[in-house]
Amino acid sequence: xxxxxxxxxxxxxxxxxxxxxxxxxxxxxxxxxxxxxxxxxxxxxxxxxxxxxxxxxxxxxxxxxxxxxxxxxxxxxxxxxxxxxxxxxxxxxxxxxxxxx
Amino acid sequence: xxxxxxxxxxxxxxxxxxxxxxxxxxxxxxxxxxxxxxxxxxxxxxxxxxxxxxxxxxxxxxxxxxxxxxxxxxxxxxxxxxxxxxxxxxxxxxxxxxxxx
Numbered sequence: 220x221x222x223x224x225x226x227x228x229x230x231x232x233x234x235x236x237x238x239x240x241x242x243x244x245x246x247x248x249x250x251x252x253x254x255x256x257x258x259x260x261x262x263x264x265x266x267x268x269x270x271x272x273x274x275x276x277x278x279x280x281x282x283x284x285x286x287x288x289x290x291x292x293x294x295x296x297x298x299x300x301x302x303x304x305x306x307x308x309x310x311x312x313x314x315x316x317x318x319x320x
Numbered sequence: 321x322x323x324x325x326x327x328x329x330x331x332x333x334x335x336x337x338x339x340x341x342x343x344x345x346x347x348x349x350x351x352x353x354x355x356x357x358x359x360x361x362x363x364x365x366x367x368x369x370x371x372x373x374x375x376x377x378x379x380x381x382x383x384x385x386x387x388x389x390x391x392x393x394x395x396x397x398x399x400x401x402x403x404x405x406x407x408x409x410x411x412x413x414x415x416x417x418x419x420x421x
Binding site for chain 1: 325328330342346353360361362364366367372373376378413419421
């Protein structure tokens with residue numbers, strides 16, 4: 220039995236590196252969205268440039284296994300993470316919806 | 321001209337305090353959802369108990385002004401924040417959707 224998961228990645232981005240971050244994020248989003256089990260993704264940008272977390276990505280996958288398989292079958296991802304790490308601190312984790320209104 | 325905003329609140333919660341956190345979160349969610357301009361909210365819980373951010377709340381409001389007004393017209397909120405602060409570190413900020421697929 221599989222169930223949908225939410226990937227949330229909270230990014231603290233070095234000031235002035237926002238546009239480079241968006242470019243890098245788009246590169247990988249284009250790859251990941253072609254993988255089986257991808258549902259949707261939204262990159263949120265803070266309205267306040269001074270916010271601790273300038274960008275937060277919220278994505279839905281059909282299952283934890285599909286997400287893991289998408290990562291494992293994406294050999295460019297490690298290089299991408301190295302580039303991101305130069306300008307941002309990432310905090311990716313999988314979530315379920317506990318309560319909603 | 322008003323436009324929808326996304327409130328994302330990233331919570332680091334003290335281990336063992338997860339259920340108390342959910343109870344407190346629900347108390348205020350019940351109040352906030354009755355305010356004009358509230359659209360929806362989802363409290364996400366990490367699948368990995370060791371994740372840095374155990375809970376992430378993603379809410380939509382019709383405008384930044386409506387959200388601000390909801391806070392200003394909610395006198396119990398300050399007391400709630402004081403209770404939350406005993407068990408969690410909160411990082412609330414407003415976001416717009418920069419990219420989506």
